[in-house]
Amino acid sequence: MAKIVAGIATSHVPAIGVAMDKGTTGTPYWAPLFKGYEPAREWLAKLAPDVAIIVYNDHACAFSLQIIPTFLIGVAERFPIADEGFGPRPVPMVMGHPALAWHLAESLILDEFDMTIANEMPVDHGLTVPLSVTCGQRSEWPFPVIPLCVNVVQYPPPTGARCFKLGRAIRRAVDNFDQDLRVVIYGTGGMSHQLQGERAGLINRQFDTAFLDGMTQDPLALTRITHTEYMREAGSEGIEMVMWHVMRGALDEQVAEVYRHYHIPASNTAAGLMILENRSGA
Amino acid sequence: MTTPRDYESIPGTYVYDAARGRIGYVLNMFCMSLNKAENRKSFKDNEAAYLDRFELSPEQRRTVLERDWLGMLKVGGNIYYTIKIAFCDGLTFQDVAGMMSGVPKETYAKMMLAGGRSPDGNRYKDDSTSAEAAHG
Numbered sequence: 001m002a003k004i005v006a007g008i009a010t011s012h013v014p015a016i017g018v019a020m021d022k023g024t025t026g027t028p029y030w031a032p033l034f035k036g037y038e039p040a041r042e043w044l045a046k047l048a049p050d051v052a053i054i055v056y057n058d059h060a061c062a063f064s065l066q067i068i069p070t071f072l073i074g075v076a077e078r079f080p081i082a083d084e085g086f087g088p089r090p091v092p093m094v095m096g097h098p099a100l101a102w103h104l105a106e107s108l109i110l111d112e113f114d115m116t117i118a119n120e121m122p123v124d125h126g127l128t129v130p131l132s133v134t135c136g137q138r139s140e141w142p143f144p145v146i147p148l149c150v151n152v153v154q155y156p157p158p159t160g161a162r163c164f165k166l167g168r169a170i171r172r173a174v175d176n177f178d179q180d181l182r183v184v185i186y187g188t189g190g191m192s193h194q195l196q197g198e199r200a201g202l203i204n205r206q207f208d209t210a211f212l213d214g215m216t217q218d219p220l221a222l223t224r225i226t227h228t229e230y231m232r233e234a235g236s237e238g239i240e241m242v243m244w245h246v247m248r249g250a251l252d253e254q255v256a257e258v259y260r261h262y263h264i265p266a267s268n269t270a271a272g273l274m275i276l277e278n279r280s281g282a
Numbered sequence: 283m284t285t286p287r288d289y290e291s292i293p294g295t296y297v298y299d300a301a302r303g304r305i306g307y308v309l310n311m312f313c314m315s316l317n318k319a320e321n322r323k324s325f326k327d328n329e330a331a332y333l334d335r336f337e338l339s340p341e342q343r344r345t346v347l348e349r350d351w352l353g354m355l356k357v358g359g360n361i362y363y364t365i366k367i368a369f370c371d372g373l374t375f376q377d378v379a380g381m382m383s384g385v386p387k388e389t390y391a392k393m394m395l396a397g398g399r400s401p402d403g404n405r406y407k408d409d410s411t412s413a414e415a416a417h418g
Binding site for chain 2: 014015059060061064065066082083084085086087153154155156192194195196197198199200201202203204205207227228231232236237264265267268270
């Protein structure tokens with residue numbers, strides 16, 4: 001049977017990808033951020049999962065405002081790298097896992113989560129930066145990936161509570177998949193940041209720290225944070241943190257925090273990374 | 283169920299909600315077209331002619347031609363879309379964020395290095411002092 005063994009939460013700031021692609025990760029500006037990623041890479045290499053589910057949001061690449069799926073799952077064999085407006089990132093094509101992805105799509109829909117299904121879609125920095133952050137620069141990614149997109153571009157995104165329940169349903173579906181697979185799930189985006197308006201640049205270390213602490217101490221309390229509270233306290237784009245709840249919902253009630261890294265700034269953003277392991281073991 | 287719009291009380295923030303979605307669709311779809319290299323080239327070669335392909339309002343058109351980043355948000359621009367115009371210009375998110383908040387690039391970069399813009403005094407339009415109000 002398949003099993004979710006761990007969760008990774010990480011910011012997906014585009015500038016982090018650019019720094020890696022341009023080879024500037026050793027500069028005084030970027031070095032402290034990237035140094036903090038090294039233990040996460042070592043941990044993940046050792047864990048060597050069979051497949052990853054990456055929860056992220058598309059940023060006007062695969063989807064425009066023409067059609068806005070609230071929750072979407074990618075079932076393709078492969079996902080090309082999107083041109084986001086400055087050419088595609090020079091990273092490997094992302095390989096999918098159609099068997100598990102289709103199983104998830106079917107299970108989730110029958111479990112009352114009305115997923116949109118994508119047979120063809122490019123992936124943008126929302127998915128590739130978390131891979132780069134946790135796997136480093138590669139000629140190919142070390143595991144296949146199932147993209148799971150959450151709308152956070154058109155207000156309102158799904159609530160944190162709904163995202164958490166989706167995570168629970170993902171967990172049930174994975175548990176019922178009849179291949180022996182060790183699965184990791186990524187929740188991406190955040191942490192506090194605001195990219196728009198006169199208030200651009202907002203950062204809230206206190207909010208972020210409480211959010212990181214809450215992931216292990218009281219994740220259900222975090223799911224009650226309202227959209228307005230995210231935007232007021234963590235910046236308008238801080239609302240991306242609802243996606244962390246999908247990851248958290250897919251894990252055990254009790255999890256162990258294996259690693260945490262938090263750094264200000266990555267461009268306009270407070271970059272956070274956290275690794276959580278199920279107590280039931282890998 | 284009603285939809286609370288209590289986020290309207292947050293200063294300097296343009297939430298891309300239904301109201302903005304209704305006025306901003308065409309503007310944002312123009313921005314989306316810049317994901318294609320050939321369209322970026324056409325836009326750069328002749329911005330006015332390229333914009334003729336889209337039914338923008340005069341004010342939307344002005345904000346694009348003048349790179350009025352804040353103005354774009356007020357006429358329905360969504361930052362994830364309008365940033366594509368900035369990418370065309372070789373600008374970064376941080377460059378544009380500085381311009382929107384009305385400070386020189388260096389000042390903005392320095393603020394970010396010092397920990398970013400504090401939420402204190404920036405939570406409510408009508409309150410520029412109290413951090414406690416946010417928790418009330």
